[in-house]
Amino acid sequence: MIDWDRVTRLRDDVGEDAFAEVKDMFVVETERVLSQFAAGGSGQWEEDFHSLKSSALNMGFEEVARLCQDAELRARTGAAGPADAAxxxxxxxxxxxxxxxGLAP
Incomplete structure:
Protein backbone atom coordinates (compact mmCIF):
# COMPACT_ATOMS: atom_id res chain seq x y z
CA MET A 1 0.00 0.00 0.00
CA ILE A 2 2.80 2.42 0.99
CA ASP A 3 6.34 2.37 -0.38
CA TRP A 4 8.11 3.26 2.86
CA ASP A 5 11.51 3.38 1.15
CA ARG A 6 10.15 6.13 -1.11
CA VAL A 7 8.76 8.00 1.90
CA THR A 8 12.12 7.79 3.67
CA ARG A 9 14.03 8.95 0.57
CA LEU A 10 11.68 11.90 0.10
CA ARG A 11 11.97 12.92 3.75
CA ASP A 12 15.76 12.60 3.60
CA ASP A 13 15.94 14.57 0.35
CA VAL A 14 13.81 17.53 1.42
CA GLY A 15 14.19 17.54 5.20
CA GLU A 16 11.61 17.06 7.92
CA ASP A 17 10.00 20.52 7.71
CA ALA A 18 9.68 20.52 3.92
CA PHE A 19 8.42 16.94 4.04
CA ALA A 20 5.55 18.03 6.29
CA GLU A 21 4.70 20.79 3.79
CA VAL A 22 4.87 18.39 0.84
CA LYS A 23 2.63 15.93 2.67
CA ASP A 24 0.12 18.65 3.52
CA MET A 25 0.03 19.90 -0.09
CA PHE A 26 -0.45 16.34 -1.32
CA VAL A 27 -3.37 15.78 1.03
CA VAL A 28 -5.05 19.10 0.21
CA GLU A 29 -4.73 18.64 -3.55
CA THR A 30 -5.79 15.00 -3.46
CA GLU A 31 -8.83 15.79 -1.33
CA ARG A 32 -9.74 18.62 -3.74
CA VAL A 33 -9.73 16.24 -6.71
CA LEU A 34 -11.57 13.54 -4.75
CA SER A 35 -14.23 16.12 -3.85
CA GLN A 36 -14.61 16.90 -7.54
CA PHE A 37 -15.00 13.19 -8.20
CA ALA A 38 -17.73 12.97 -5.55
CA ALA A 39 -19.53 15.85 -7.25
CA GLY A 40 -19.48 14.06 -10.61
CA GLY A 41 -15.95 14.75 -11.81
CA SER A 42 -14.31 17.69 -13.49
CA GLY A 43 -14.90 16.33 -16.97
CA GLN A 44 -11.16 15.72 -17.28
CA TRP A 45 -10.93 12.19 -15.93
CA GLU A 46 -7.68 11.31 -17.70
CA GLU A 47 -5.88 14.46 -16.53
CA ASP A 48 -7.23 14.14 -13.00
CA PHE A 49 -6.18 10.50 -12.65
CA HIS A 50 -2.78 11.28 -14.19
CA SER A 51 -2.17 14.12 -11.75
CA LEU A 52 -3.21 12.01 -8.76
CA LYS A 53 -1.04 9.13 -9.99
CA SER A 54 2.03 11.38 -10.17
CA SER A 55 1.45 12.84 -6.73
CA ALA A 56 0.75 9.44 -5.21
CA LEU A 57 3.95 7.99 -6.67
CA ASN A 58 5.95 10.90 -5.29
CA MET A 59 4.53 10.28 -1.80
CA GLY A 60 4.89 6.51 -1.95
CA PHE A 61 1.17 5.73 -2.19
CA GLU A 62 1.64 2.71 -4.46
CA GLU A 63 -1.89 1.33 -4.44
CA VAL A 64 -3.46 4.74 -5.12
CA ALA A 65 -1.01 5.27 -7.98
CA ARG A 66 -1.80 1.87 -9.49
CA LEU A 67 -5.55 2.48 -9.35
CA CYS A 68 -5.07 5.92 -10.88
CA GLN A 69 -2.94 4.47 -13.67
CA ASP A 70 -5.60 1.89 -14.48
CA ALA A 71 -8.31 4.57 -14.43
CA GLU A 72 -6.20 6.91 -16.53
CA LEU A 73 -5.88 4.24 -19.22
CA ARG A 74 -9.63 3.59 -19.13
CA ALA A 75 -10.28 7.33 -19.35
CA ARG A 76 -8.47 7.46 -22.67
CA THR A 77 -11.23 5.32 -24.13
CA GLY A 78 -14.00 7.07 -22.20
CA ALA A 79 -14.50 4.09 -19.89
CA ALA A 80 -13.40 5.70 -16.58
CA GLY A 81 -15.85 7.22 -14.20
CA PRO A 82 -17.48 7.08 -10.79
CA ALA A 83 -16.51 3.48 -10.03
CA ASP A 84 -12.83 4.33 -10.62
CA ALA A 85 -13.17 7.47 -8.53
CA ALA A 86 -14.74 5.47 -5.69
CA GLY A 102 3.54 4.57 9.94
CA LEU A 103 4.76 8.13 10.55
CA ALA A 104 3.73 8.15 14.20
CA PRO A 105 6.70 8.22 16.56
Missing amino acids: AVTASFKASMAAFEQ
Missing part, protein backbone atom coordinates in the same frame (compact mmCIF):
# COMPACT_ATOMS: atom_id res chain seq x y z
CA ALA A 87 -11.91 2.92 -5.77
CA VAL A 88 -9.25 5.65 -5.71
CA THR A 89 -11.04 7.45 -2.88
CA ALA A 90 -11.30 4.30 -0.77
CA SER A 91 -7.65 3.45 -1.39
CA PHE A 92 -6.54 6.99 -0.53
CA LYS A 93 -8.42 6.90 2.78
CA ALA A 94 -6.95 3.51 3.72
CA SER A 95 -3.50 4.58 2.58
CA MET A 96 -3.68 7.81 4.58
CA ALA A 97 -4.55 5.84 7.71
CA ALA A 98 -1.59 3.52 7.15
CA PHE A 99 0.64 6.47 6.28
CA GLU A 100 -0.24 8.43 9.43
CA GLN A 101 0.17 5.32 11.56
